[in-house]
Amino acid sequence: MDVLWMAPPLLLLFPLLMWTSSTFVYYFKKCFYVAWMMVLALLAIPLCILKSGGRDVENMRVIRSLVRHVKYFLGLRFDVSGWEHLQTEGPYVIISNHQSSLDVLGLMEILPDRCTMIAKKELIYAGTVGLICWLGGIVFINRKKTSDAKSVMIDAAKTMLDDQIRLWVFPEGTRNQKGDLLPFKKGAFHLAVQAQVPIIPVVFSSYSSFYLRKQKQFNSGTIRLRILPKIETKGLTCDDIPSLSDKSFNLMRSSFLSISNSVPQSNGPCKH
Numbered sequence: 587m588d589v590l591w592m593a594p595p596l597l598l599l600f601p602l603l604m605w606t607s608s609t610f611v612y613y614f615k616k617c618f619y620v621a622w623m624m625v626l627a628l629l630a631i632p633l634c635i636l637k638s639g640g641r642d643v644e645n646m647r648v649i650r651s652l653v654r655h656v657k658y659f660l661g662l663r664f665d666v667s668g669w670e671h672l673q674t675e676g677p678y679v680i681i682s683n684h685q686s687s688l689d690v691l692g693l694m695e696i697l698p699d700r701c702t703m704i705a706k707k708e709l710i711y712a713g714t715v716g717l718i719c720w721l722g723g724i725v726f727i728n729r730k731k732t733s734d735a736k737s738v739m740i741d742a743a744k745t746m747l748d749d750q751i752r753l754w755v756f757p758e759g760t761r762n763q764k765g766d767l768l769p770f771k772k773g774a775f776h777l778a779v780q781a782q783v784p785i786i787p788v789v790f791s792s793y794s795s796f797y798l799r800k801q802k803q804f805n806s807g808t809i810r811l812r813i814l815p816k817i818e819t820k821g822l823t824c825d826d827i828p829s830l831s832d833k834s835f836n837l838m839r840s841s842f843l844s845i846s847n848s849v850p851q852s853n854g855p856c857k858h
C-alpha cells in the first residue's frame with residue numbers, strides 16, 4: 587500500500603491544523619483553565635490546612651503563589667501600574683470591574699497581604715475551587731436576598747476591623763463584558779463607610795482585544811491593571827454613599843475607557 591506513507595505526515599499535520607483552529611484553541615484554553623485551577627486547588631487544600639488549620643485569610647498567600655504562573659499557560663501578561671497606592675497600612679476595600687473568571691489571575695497578581703474577597707455563595711459548590719475559596723476566608727453572599735447579603739456585609743465590616751482584613755469587592759455585582767462598566771451596587775461603599783476605611787479602585791482593561799466569548803476567540807494578550815489612588819471615607823456617613831459610589835464609578839469608568847483602546851461608539855449626536 588503506497589498511500590501508507592502519508593499516514594505519518596497526516597498524523598503530524600492533524601494536531602497542527604487543530605491548533606491553528608481558533609475555536610479549538612478557545613475551548614482548549616477554557617477547559618485547561620478550569621481543570622488546572624481545580625488541580626491547583628486540590629494541591630492547595632492540604633497546604634492551607636497545614637498552614638493555618640482551617641479557614642483563614644493567611645491562606646490567600648498559598649493560593650496567590652500557586653495561581654501566579656497560570657497566566658503563562660494562557661498567553662496572558664499583566665501590565666500593572668499604581669503599586670504605590672496599595673502601600674496603605676491597615677484595612678481597606680478594593681473595588682474592581684469584573685469581566686470574567688479570568689479576573690482571578692489579575693487579582694492574584696496584585697493581591698495584598700490579608701486580603702480576601704466577597705463572592706456569590708454559588709462559588710462554594712465549585713468543587714475543590716469552592717473549598718479553597720472557603721479556606722481563603724472568602725465572604726459568601728446570597729445575591730438573591732438583599733437583606734441577607736446586607737447583614738453579611740455589615741458583619742464583614744466589623745470583622746475587617748477586628749481582624750485587620752482587607753476585602754476585594756466587585757461592585758458591578760456580576761460579570762460583564764459589554765465594553766463598559768455596569769452601574770455599581772452599594773454594598774462595597776456601605777462596607778467602607780461602616781468600617782471608616784479607604785477604598786482603593788482597581789481597573790482591568792477590556793479583555794475584548796484577546797478574549798471574545800461570542801466569536802469563540804481566546805488569543806494571547808496583555809491586560810493593563812491600574813491601581814488608582816485611595817478614596818478616603820473618614821467622617822463620611824450613610825448619606826454620602828451615593829456620591830461616594832458615583833465618584834468611584836466615574837473615576838473607574840474613565841480609567842477603563844482610557845486603558846482599553848476602546849473604539850469610540852457612534853452614539854453621540856455628531857455625525858461626520
Ligand SMILES: CCCCCCCC/C=C\CCCCCCCC(=O)SCCNC(=O)CCNC(=O)[C@H](O)C(C)(C)COP(=O)(O)OP(=O)(O)OC[C@H]1O[C@@H](n2cnc3c(N)ncnc32)[C@H](O)[C@@H]1OP(=O)(O)O
Binds near residue numbers: 704737756774776
Ligand atoms: C491554588 C488554588 C487554585 C484555585 C483557584 C481558586 C481561586 C479562587 C480564589 C479567589 C477567587 C475569588 C473570586 C471571587 C469572584 C467572585 C465574584 C462574584 O461573585 S461577583 C458577585 C458577588 N458580589 C457582589 O454582588 C458585590 C457586592 N454586592 C453588593 O454590594 C450589593 O449591594 C448587595 C448584594 C449587598 C445588594 O445588592 P442589590 O442588588 O440589592 O442592590 P443595591 O442597590 O446595591 O442595594 C439595595 C439597597 O440596600 C442598600 N445596602 C446595600 N448594602 C448595604 C449595607 N451593607 N448596609 C446597609 N444598606 C445597604 C443600598 O444602599 C440600597 O439602598 P437604596 O436603594 O440606595 O436606598
Ligand SMILES: CCCCCCCCCCCCCCCC(=O)OC[C@@H](O)COP(=O)(O)O
Binds near residue numbers: 619686688690706761
Ligand atoms: C464541579 C464544579 C466545577 C466548577 C469548576 C470551577 C472552576 C473555575 C476555575 C476558576 C476559578 C475562578 C473563580 C472565579 C469566580 C467567578 O468569576 O465567578 C463568576 C461570578 O463572579 C459572576 O457570576 P455571574 O454573575 O453568575 O455571571
